[in-house]
Amino acid sequence: MARKRTIRDADVAGRRVLVRVDFNVPLDEHGAVADDSRIRAALPTLRDLVERGARVVLMSHLGRPKGAVVPRLSLRPVAARLAELLGRPVAFAEDCVGRPAAEAVAALPEGGVLLLENLRFHPEEEKNDAAFARELASLGDLFVNDAFGAAHRAHASTVGVAAHLPAYAGLLMEREIDALSRLLEPERPFVAIVGGAKISDKIGVLRHLLGRVNRILFGGGMANTLLVALGYDLAESLVEADRVDEAKALIVEAQARGVELQFPIDLVVAEFFNPDAPAETVEVGRVPAGWRALDIGPLTVERYAAALSGARTVFWNGPMGVAEWSAFARGTEGVAAAVARHDGYTVVGGGDSIAALKRLGLDGAVDHVSTGGGASLEFLEGRELPGIAAIPDAEGASGGAEGAAPGTSGGAAAGAGGATAGGGGERRP
Secondary structure, three states: OOOEOEHHHOOOOOOEEEEEOOOOOOEOOOOOEOOOHHHHHHHHHHHHHHHOOOEEEEEOOOOOOOOOOOHHHOOHHHHHHHHHHHOOOOEEOOOOOHHHHHHHHHOOOOOOEEEOOOHHHOOOOOOOOHHHHHHHHOOOOEEEEOOHHHOOOOOHHHHHHHHOOOEEEOHHHHHHHHHHHHHHOOOOOEEEEEOOOOHHHOHHHHHHHOOOOOEEEEOHHHHHHHHHHOOOOOOOOOOOHHHHHHHHHHHHHHHHHOOEEEEOOEEEEEOOOOOOOOEEEEEOOOOOOOOEEEEEOHHHHHHHHHHOOOOOEEEEEOOOOOOOOHHHOHHHHHHHHHHHOOOOEEEEEOHHHHHHHHHOOOHHHOOEEOOOOHHHHHHHOOOOOHHHHOOOEOOOOOOOOOOOOOOOOOOOOEOEOOOEOOOOOOOOO
16 A cells, blocks of 8 residues: 555654554553553654654544543553653643643643543544544644554544644554565465464454465364364354354365465364363364363464464464463464564454463564454455545555465465365475
8 A cells, every 4th residue: 555644754742742642551450551562562652753743633532431530440540551662741631622631731741641531431522523522632733643553443533623623643553564564465385373262253354365375274163163164063162153164165275265264183182162171182173072172272272383384474363262261272372482482574453362471471582463353353254444545655665566466386275284176185385
């Protein structure tokens, strides 16, 4: 896509810069920030603006208050954590519009930072209400969108404001676009690892990936649905029965495109859906009656690690099992370790995938960790994201073709474990 104009293209000294950030972070039982990764991701943009003398006005949502004021979803703890990370005071406004916001902005000095209260305390935010967008825009002289994680939402703070102020991309937004664009025109061989509970959540991106990848490795509940489509009995495992035909169609399309699909060859199973349930490892097709698959097994982890060999590009999104439970997190962590030690260009997205990298201290070992869950998947589907579309292209920028022509290298679609659908041996990209 064409390069978007960024804060590097803007004169910000002394100006009120209204910045949409994604500070939708988890809070602990005491109301403090439990994971500040999204705050840290915005620091390069904020430091750049501060150092150039901007008056920085930040807006974000937190949680899903559904248009009501929910005290436990206040952004005040986020302001406190941001101040610690920036090493400077961060003012806080009790509302994102109205007198509290206007007075707080008026009092902001050059190089000062202000965080407005939760945007979603107002129902007008998610409705992209024109009057609400104008009121937000009145707090700035120019608008910067650095919230890639909200770029797929046409809300007042992501799209509406851009109709009233000159709009620019922040450095995080720029980095996300650049990193994910490389997956649209990838260096080959390109291997994708896709997990998560439901194939229905990712069927769009899977179809889009078929035109770009050489191989896809599956895990999580979505792999169960695909295994059932291949004729395996998964007992009481999570399966989207109404999506089995769609899964079959995906397998057929992969065959037609020459894309190899690999599925689990062993599974970690339990009789009960409980974090403390005793676990056993079984071959695919041998899940005991009444039991359910909750993770991929160690042989599958080894096979998937080997399947990355020679790949120039790797994309991973989604856990391999119930990764929030330690007994069923080993598959996800094994894949995390394999991706982290891979030499090719590596991109990881999705909360559980990123959490596994962090638990292992490997989040710095991949080329790009995407802050956008749904946004990154919609981007890879080839959709136009409203929050990005609202930012003008840089002067003189021109876009190339959205993606390279689908390659034909790589094996045919595989059955469980990577054997080709025709029963032949495993093929590699």
